[in-house]
Structures are given as structure tokens and as C-alpha cells.
Amino acid sequence: MRECDVAAVRRALLSERITQGAEAMAFERALAREVDCRDAVAVSSGTTALELALRALGVGPGDEVIVPTLTYVATATVVERCGARVVFADVDPRTLNLDPADVAKRITRRTRGCIAVHFGGHPADVAGLARCLGRERFVVEDACHALGARVAGRPAGGLGTLGCFSFHPAKHVTTGEGGAIVSDDPELCRRLRSLRENGVERDVARFEGLGLPPELREEERGEWVYELHTLGANGRLPEAAAALGRSQLVRLGDQLARRRQLVARYRAALARLPVELPVERRDVRSAWHLLPVRLPPRTSGVRRAEVYRALQRRGIGVQVHYIPVHLQPHYRREGHGFGDFPVAEGAYLRLLSLPLFPGLGFDDVERVARELGRALGAPR
Numbered sequence: 001m002r003e004c005d006v007a008a009v010r011r012a013l014l015s016e017r018i019t020q021g022a023e024a025m026a027f028e029r030a031l032a033r034e035v036d037c038r039d040a041v042a043v044s045s046g047t048t049a050l051e052l053a054l055r056a057l058g059v060g061p062g063d064e065v066i067v068p069t070l071t072y073v074a075t076a077t078v079v080e081r082c083g084a085r086v087v088f089a090d091v092d093p094r095t096l097n098l099d100p101a102d103v104a105k106r107i108t109r110r111t112r113g114c115i116a117v118h119f120g121g122h123p124a125d126v127a128g129l130a131r132c133l134g135r136e137r138f139v140v141e142d143a144c145h146a147l148g149a150r151v152a153g154r155p156a157g158g159l160g161t162l163g164c165f166s167f168h169p170a171k172h173v174t175t176g177e178g179g180a181i182v183s184d185d186p187e188l189c190r191r192l193r194s195l196r197e198n199g200v201e202r203d204v205a206r207f208e209g210l211g212l213p214p215e216l217r218e219e220e221r222g223e224w225v226y227e228l229h230t231l232g233a234n235g236r237l238p239e240a241a242a243a244l245g246r247s248q249l250v251r252l253g254d255q256l257a258r259r260r261q262l263v264a265r266y267r268a269a270l271a272r273l274p275v276e277l278p279v280e281r282r283d284v285r286s287a288w289h290l291l292p293v294r295l296p297p298r299t300s301g302v303r304r305a306e307v308y309r310a311l312q313r314r315g316i317g318v319q320v321h322y323i324p325v326h327l328q329p330h331y332r333r334e335g336h337g338f339g340d341f342p343v344a345e346g347a348y349l350r351l352l353s354l355p356l357f358p359g360l361g362f363d364d365v366e367r368v369a370r371e372l373g374r375a376l377g378a379p380r
């Protein structure tokens with residue numbers, strides 16, 4: 001956090017409105033500009049962004065939505081929160097993003113679309129997914145890792161039907177908790193703004209009426225009237241949070257550049273270790289949210305848990321992203337189990353995310369590489 005961030009929050013707190021004011025709108029405009037979209041709708045979390053995106057697209061009971069199993073749980077749970085069925089699919093072994101060939105096998109007449117997670121900041125093959133799903137179905141981008149990523153120069157978030165971001169503190173830009181949906185479609189954005197307010201409609205031109213007796217019809221048109229047309233949520237982002245986001249957004253370019261430098265440094269430092277680093281496809285600029293490396297397979301004698309613990313003991317904050325969601329008890333109760341998605345499961349057993357954040361120094365990278373080498377028993 002910088003002084004300018006604190007000052008922006010302070011200004012917002014001292015302003016006349018601390019929610020539903022000018023800051024959230026200014027943040028939305030700045031975000032839309034950043035990702036080359038016509039509009040952005042700021043909400044209270046990335047999870048809410050995904051749920052409202054599906055609701056805006058009319059997802060409900062009887063529908064199926066395909067999601068990758070290698071993701072944070074929210075990508076899947078939002079589908080159920082809309083009353084629809086989650087259909088898991090496997091990931092591409094190179095990028096660990098949703099595999100269009102596997103998606104193709106899971107399409108039924110109930111399939112409304114898919115959620116494409118840009119795993120670790122590397123955009124999924126949205127064009128390939130859209131081709132295999134056909135024109136009638138959607139591709140919602142779960143771009144929670146990918147603010148600032150690009151494909152052939154086009155920003156992630158604007159590649160599919162709707163793009164969703166998270167502004168959790170682990171992300172490139174934070175609002176404390178927060179999220180947003182971006183789109184070029186004014187009608188979808190209008191629906192999202194209503195869904196963000198519990199589904200309340202305030203546009204008189206769209207009113208359906210309250211069904212009052214004829215002598216009370218005047219009452220239906222009072223200035224106070226609002227109507228509920230559909231179920232939404234309170235998904236509003238407070239003004240102080242939006243002010244923080246807008247202040248942070250200014251530094252996004254520096255963030256991305258620094259992360260790229262750190263990844264290059266990791267590539268050099270890890271070159272002689274038996275670990276696989278994530279790929280970056282030629283037409284892609286990853287946002288490098290994570291640096292998930294793949295350790296040698298278990299058959300080589302390496303135990304991921306031991307490597308994890310050895311690094312943690314030395315104060316190195318490694319993590320594992322992610323446990324395949326279909327293995328979670330909630331989904332195992334629905335019949336899923338180990339063996340269903342071999343690529344994601346095989347990757348999961350080898351994955352270890354190394355520290356990657358702008359405050360990391362090159363000397364820290366060297367130290368992580370040294371300690372990783374030691375934990376793997378490799379030459380240093």
C-alpha cells in the first residue's frame with residue numbers, strides 16, 4: 001500500500017457518499033479503458049462477478065455450464081448458486097487452461113456455455129472454446145488472475161462474452177475485497193447493474209406494474225417506485241474500496257513489467273533444476289499472477305509435500321494452486337472421483353507455486369532457486 005492509496009481512500013471516506021457514488025463509477029470507467037471494453041460493472045468480489053455474469057446471461061435450473069476442474073472453487077460454485085449444473089472438464093497439459101477438445105466431448109443440449117479460467121494469468125484459448133461451443137453459447141472469462149494479460153494485443157476480459165475480475169489483495173489491483181464484470185454489450189451491463197442491486201429495476205420505461213386496483217394506479221407511478229423483476233444480490237462496491245482500486249490501477253503497467261522481469265530471472269535461476277516452468281504462448285502476454293512450477297513426478301522419488309515443507313521452514317511462501325475442484329467432498333458426493341480428469345490431477349500432484357509479487361527482489365529469486373535445489377537434492 002502506498003501513501004497515495006491511503007490518501008485516495010481518505011478522500012472517499014470524507015466525501016458525501018460512502019457507497020453508490022462517483023468513485024465506483026470512476027473506477028468502472030478506468031477499468032473499462034484498461035481492458036479496452038465499453039463498460040465495467042464494479043461488484044463486491046470476484047465470486048459475485050462470476051455469479052452475476054451467469055445470472056445476466058440467464059443461466060438457471062436445467063442449464064449446464066462447463067468449467068475447468070483446476071481452479072479456485074468459486075468458478076464452480078457460482079454455477080450451482082444460479083441453480084444450474086456444473087460440468088467439469090480437463091485442462092490443456094501445456095497451459096493448464098480449459099482444453100477445448102475436452103470441452104467438446106461434454107457439450108449437451110443443456111449446455112449454455114463455459115467459464116474459461118486464465119490460470120495463473122495466462123489467457124485460456126477463448127477463440128478455440130467459442131468455436132467448439134458455437135454461436136449460441138457463451139464463454140465467460142474468469143480473468144481473476146489475468147488483469148493486464150493480452151492475446152494478440154487484446155486484453156483478457158474482453159475476449160469472450162463477459163469478463164470477470166477479482167480485486168482480492170492477492171491480485172494485481174486490490175480494493176480489499178472486490179470484483180468487476182467487463183463487457184461491450186450495453187444490455188448485459190444494464191442487467192448486471194440491476195442484479196448488483198438485488199435485481200431491483202429503477203428504469204420507469206421497463207416497469208411492469210404492481211397490480212394495484214385501477215383506482216390506485218397513480219400509486220404505481222410515484223417517484224419512489226422500484227420493481228423487482230429477478231433475483232440478484234447486494235453486490236455493491238463501497239466508495240473507499242473503489243478509490244483504492246482506482247489509485248492502484250495507475251500502477252498496473254509497472255506491476256506487470258516487474259512480474260515479467262522476475263519470471264525471466266526465475267527462468268535463468270531454475271534452468272538447471274528438474275522443474276517445468278509455465279509456458280507463455282507466442283501470441284500471449286501473461287499477467288504472471290502465479291508462478292506454478294511442476295516438480296518432477298512422484299515416480300522420480302520427489303515428494304511435493306516434503307519440498308513444500310522444506311521451503312516453508314526456510315520462510316519461503318510457496319503454495320499449491322489448485323486442488324482439482326471435482327475432488328472436493330462436495331463434488332465427490334455427486335459421483336466425481338480421482339481418475340475423472342487425469343491431466344488436472346497429474347498436474348495438481350506436481351504443482352508448486354513459487355513466490356511472485358512486485359516487492360520480491362532478484363536476490364530473493366536466487367535464494368528461492370537455491371533452496372528449491374536443496375529441497376530437490378539437486379546440484380546447487
Ligand SMILES: Cc1ncc(COP(=O)(O)O)c(C=O)c1O
Nearest residue numbers: 045046047072074144166167168
Ligand atoms: C480463478 C479465480 N476465480 C474466482 C475467484 C474469486 O474471487 P474473490 O476471492 O474476489 O471472490 C478467485 C479468487 O481467488 C480466483 O482465483
